[in-house]
Amino acid sequence: MLIRDVCPACGSSRYKKNGHTRHGKQNHQCKACERQFGATAEDRRISDERRTMVEHLLRERISLRGICRAVGVSLTWLLHFMVQCFTACPDDLHVQLPQRPTDVVLRRLEAEADEMWSFVKRKANKQWVWIAMDAITRQIIAFHVGDRSRESAKALWAKIPLVYQEQAIFHTDQ
Numbered sequence: 001m002l003i004r005d006v007c008p009a010c011g012s013s014r015y016k017k018n019g020h021t022r023h024g025k026q027n028h029q030c031k032a033c034e035r036q037f038g039a040t041a042e043d044r045r046i047s048d049e050r051r052t053m054v055e056h057l058l059r060e061r062i063s064l065r066g067i068c069r070a071v072g073v074s075l076t077w078l079l080h081f082m083v084q085c086f087t088a089c090p091d092d093l094h095v096q097l098p099q100r101p102t103d104v105v106l107r108r109l110e111a112e113a114d115e116m117w118s119f120v121k122r123k124a125n126k127q128w129v130w131i132a133m134d135a136i137t138r139q140i141i142a143f144h145v146g147d148r149s150r151e152s153a154k155a156l157w158a159k160i161p162l163v164y165q166e167q168a169i170f171h172t173d174q
Contacts, residue, residue, distance in 0.1 A: 109168035110135035
């Protein structure tokens with residue numbers, strides 16, 4: 001554990017005690033920039049090994065709360081990390097269109113769209129994950145993380161490949 005002797009924002013050594021945090025730890029306030037901070041500087045960064053472990057667990061489709069318990073990260077951090085991972089994905093998600101059938105029966109593209117939610121700290125802070133997938137191959141063709149609003153639904157639709165928007169039949173729960 002490292003004890004701070006300067007403000008983490010401006011580097012000033014002039015600070016005063018400023019009550020306690022909600023966790024009961026001593027809080028300080030810088031006299032120069034008025035930033036509040038704790039006296040101990042705990043390194044709370046997530047190591048690369050733990051990030052890799054979280055990525056593997058996400059691919060295994062383990063529950064988000066289960067990943068939090070297994071790796072020792074907060075649900076808020078995990079959701080932000082998921083958004084970072086998702087934004088790093090290519091726009092088309094390497095969607096592979098089904099091969100054209102050689103027999104007489106023609107198939108239409110079918111897709112499913114749904115949303116799921118999770119609490120973050122309080123019931124009032126819901127995070128929604130919107131997913132669209134090919135109904136036959138079960139391949140994810142688009143996703144969006146946001147709230148449950150019309151704008152989030154439009155953002156998901158904008159991420160769906162054009163061939164699915166034009167030709168596919170979409171199934172939803174409503």
